[in-house]
Amino acid sequence: xxxxxxxxxxxxxxxxxxxxREIDTKVRHAATFVIEREDHTVGxxxxxxxxxxxxxxFAGYKVPHPLEYKLLIKVQTKGGQPPQGGEPPQAxxxxxxxxxxxxxxxxxxxxxxxxxxxxxxxxxxxxxxVVPDYQ
Amino acid sequence: MAPANKPSTxxxxxxxxxxxxSDDYCEFELLGTDVSVANALRRIILSHVPTIxxxxxxxxxxxxxxxxxxxxxxxxxxxxxxxxxxxxTSPYEAxxxxxxxxxxxxxxxxxxxxxxxxxxxxxxxxxxxxxxxLPVGHSQRPQGSAAQGxxxxxxxxxxxxxxxxxxxxxxxxARKGTGKDHAKWSPVATARFQYRPDIxxxxxxxxxxxxQEKESFLNSIPRGKMIFxxxxxxxxxxxxxxxxxxFDRQIFERMEEFSLPPDAITIRPLxxxxxxxxxxxxxxxxxxxxxxxxxxLREKLAVLHTEVQNQENFAPMLSDAAA
Numbered sequence: 093x094x095x096x097x098x099x100x101x102x103x104x105x106x107x108x109x110x111x112x113r114e115i116d117t118k119v120r121h122a123a124t125f126v127i128e129r130e131d132h133t134v135g136x137x138x139x140x141x142x143x144x145x146x147x148x149x150f151a152g153y154k155v156p157h158p159l160e161y162k163l164l165i166k167v168q169t170k171g172g173q174p175p176q177g178g179e180p181p182q183a184x185x186x187x188x189x190x191x192x193x194x195x196x197x198x199x200x201x202x203x204x205x206x207x208x209x210x211x212x213x214x215x216x217x218x219x220x221x222v223v224p225d226y227q
Numbered sequence: 228m229a230p231a232n233k234p235s236t237x238x239x240x241x242x243x244x245x246x247x248x249s250d251d252y253c254e255f256e257l258l259g260t261d262v263s264v265a266n267a268l269r270r271i272i273l274s275h276v277p278t279i280x281x282x283x284x285x286x287x288x289x290x291x292x293x294x295x296x297x298x299x300x301x302x303x304x305x306x307x308x309x310x311x312x313x314x315x316t317s318p319y320e321a322x323x324x325x326x327x328x329x330x331x332x333x334x335x336x337x338x339x340x341x342x343x344x345x346x347x348x349x350x351x352x353x354x355x356x357x358x359x360x361l362p363v364g365h366s367q368r369p370q371g372s373a374a375q376g377x378x379x380x381x382x383x384x385x386x387x388x389x390x391x392x393x394x395x396x397x398x399x400x401a402r403k404g405t406g407k408d409h410a411k412w413s414p415v416a417t418a419r420f421q422y423r424p425d426i427x428x429x430x431x432x433x434x435x436x437x438x439q440e441k442e443s444f445l446n447s448i449p450r451g452k453m454i455f456x457x458x459x460x461x462x463x464x465x466x467x468x469x470x471x472x473x474f475d476r477q478i479f480e481r482m483e484e485f486s487l488p489p490d491a492i493t494i495r496p497l498x499x500x501x502x503x504x505x506x507x508x509x510x511x512x513x514x515x516x517x518x519x520x521x522x523x524l525r526e527k528l529a530v531l532h533t534e535v536q537n538q539e540n541f542a543p544m545l546s547d548a549a550a
Contacts, residue, residue, distance in 0.1 A: 102407050103319050111534040115544060123544060127531065133270040134527060140263035144236040179544045181535050188532040190237045194260065195525040198240055198268075202255065202521060205244035206514040 101161050104128050113181065122150070122168035123180040130163045131155055138165055141187040145169075147176065148183050240264070245502075253513030257420070257501045265420050265501040271520040272418040274406035277317065278309040278510045279330065279360055281411075283400040290393045291346075301386050302399050303411045305348050306363040309403075309510040317403040330401040331355050338389035346395055347383035360401065363509035414516045416506040422496035424472045426454070430463055432491035438462045440485065447481045449473070470502065 104110055108128050116122035127134065135153035142151035142165075150168040167180035174182050240260035247253050257265055284299035291298070307330075321327040331354035338344040348362035361367055364383060387395065406413035436444060438457070441464055445451040453471035455464050472478075472494060482491060507513045 098408050099319060102405070109534075111531060111538065113535075113538060113544065125535070130527070130531075133267045133275075133524070134531070137261075137263040137267045138528075138531075140261050141236070146235075181539045181544050185532055185535050185539070186236065188528050188535070191264075192525050192528050192532070194238055194240060194264065195521055195528070198242055198257070198260075198264075199518065199521040199525065201240075201242035202244070202514075203518055205242060205255070206247065206518070209244065209247050210514065 096159060102129050116168075119168060121171040121179055122166070125165045125167070125180075125184060127163040127165065129161050131161070132163075135163045135165060137191060138184070138187055141191050142167060142183060144190075145183055145186060147172070147178060151183075247514060250512035250514075251507045251509060253503075253505045253507070253517060255503050255517070256423075257503060259499050260501075261499070262501070265503070267524055268517075268520055269418050269420055269503070271524045272415060272505060272516055273413055275523050276414045276511070276516050276519045277312050277315075277403050277405050278412050278414045279307045279312055279315070279401050279403055280409075281305065281307070281332070281399045282402045282404065283329075285398040285400075286396075287398070288394050288396040291387045291389055291395050292393075293387045298387060298395070298397070302351075302397075303409070305351075305384055305386075306508045306510045307360055307401055308363055308365075309360070309414070310515075311357055311359050312403055312511070315403040320403075328403065330357050330360050332399040332401065333397075334386075334399065335396045336389070337394040338391055341391055344389045346386045346389060348386065349383035350386075351399070354398075414507065414511050415513075416508050418503070418505045418516075420501045420503045421470070422474075422498075423500040423502055424469045424474065424494050425497050426466050426469050426472065427493045428464060428466065429488075429491045429493075432488050433464055435487065436485060444481060444485050444487075447484075448478050449475060451478075 105128075110128055112126045114124045114126065116124065132153075132155060135155065139151050139153045142148045145151075147169050148167060149170060150166065153163060153165045155163055165184070167183055169178060169180055169183050171177055171179065178186070238260050241256075241258040243256040243258070245254040245256060257268075281299075281302045284295075284302055286295045286298070289295055289298065293301075315328045316325045318327040332351045333354050334346070334350050334352065336344075336346050336350050349365060351362055351365075353361060353367075362384065389395070404412040433441070441457055441462070445455055445457060445464065448454070450471045450473065453468055454466070456467040457463075458465050474494075474496065478492065478494070479489070482489065503517075505513045505517060507516060511519075
């Protein structure tokens with residue numbers, strides 16, 4: 093009866109921004125990023141990637157409530173100047189860049205491996221390249 | 228440390244395709260990365276790869292034993308070949324210049340014979356310009372299309388059974404969607420990954436057991452004869468297929484019973500070696516599903532990067548030195 097609509101899970105409301113940043117007022121070099129309509133899929137990989145960054149002191153994520161379709165990522169860095177150092181947004185961007193590069197490599201390798209066994213599963217008619225822009 | 232994008236934090240995983248004989252099943256290995264990446268990929272395959280499914284049903288006449296909602300639900304679950312999904316627009320992607328695509332189907336069946344009649348996915352008549360988007364295994368599928376399947380051994384999906392005089396007439400509308408919205412849009416039956424177990428045997432410790440004892444030890448372990456084999460020449464236990472091990476604790480309990488020291492057999496999951504098994508439903512070839520999933524995840528992260536970058540350009544978060 094009062095359940096939220098199914099589309100609420102993945103459609104970003106018109107007035108909302110995909111990502112907002114809240115700077116921590118009590119801890120230095122710390123911020124929380126609120127990401128609308130994302131879940132553990134993104135939260136966990138980003139968190140784990142942030143942990144690999146030596147400049148990051150703390151990185152964690154949470155989905156505050158199963159019916160609030162948003163994700164919080166909290167990051168604290170050592171500060172300093174990029175490229176070695178940087179504030180949380182810089183660390184987050186680095187993590188995202190690293191992950192996209194990694195997925196690029198996984199994607200290329202997978203497609204090459206498939207093309208070797210199944211050449212007909214090739215490019216032109218395949219919807220592989222098309223990605224829904226639900227964001 | 229290297230400048231710019233700090234390559235030290237970057238991984239270069241390896242992908243090995245293991246088995247891809249049929250479009251409905253795919254097995255591959257992902258090495259040199261974190262579980263979080265493997266799990267994200269699995270979750271994206273399950274719920275973010277778009278497919279086509281029936282979403283709206285207009286029932287004109289229904290005198291079958293199943294009620295309207297029941298039939299509508301069953302129609303929704305019918306897998307529809309989704310090779311064209313990339314050029315379709317879902318209602319949520321639709322905007323001023325793009326219209327949401329709706330694929331119409333018609334079903335009009337009346338039972339006139341004395342025998343029970345099956346109404347199947349075969350009775351759904353497409354009504355539109357998407358010739359590939361037919362129920363999986365439908366006999367009308369254009370030959371030589373990307374949606375090639377083995378229609379011969381596929382039997383149509385039963386929607387409802389009828390007796391003499393019963394009738395079903397309806398119009399169904401299919402749309403593009405994702406498993407996040409409803410599981411009927413999920414492109415796979417299952418998508419799973421497992422760690423590869425690393426099994427180390429201490430032959431000195433195991434040699435306390437006689438050949439017969441080893442035999443009964445292996446027999447007492449679940450899948451023992453698949454994981455291990457007994458070499459009749461050396462009478463040693465050898466690893467046969469490590470992946471048959473299901474990470475159950477039984478084996479260690481049996482080791483105690485056979486009074487073996489706990490380090491006679493050590494098993495640990497390799498932390499960066501994942502084996503993916505993807506079972507499709509026939510709506511898309513499994514390799515396409517995985518490729519799309521990788522692209523979708525990449526795209527999600529790229530969008531976040533742009534968003535954070537924009538915000539940073541607009542109002543940078545200043546370090547203390549600059550503030």
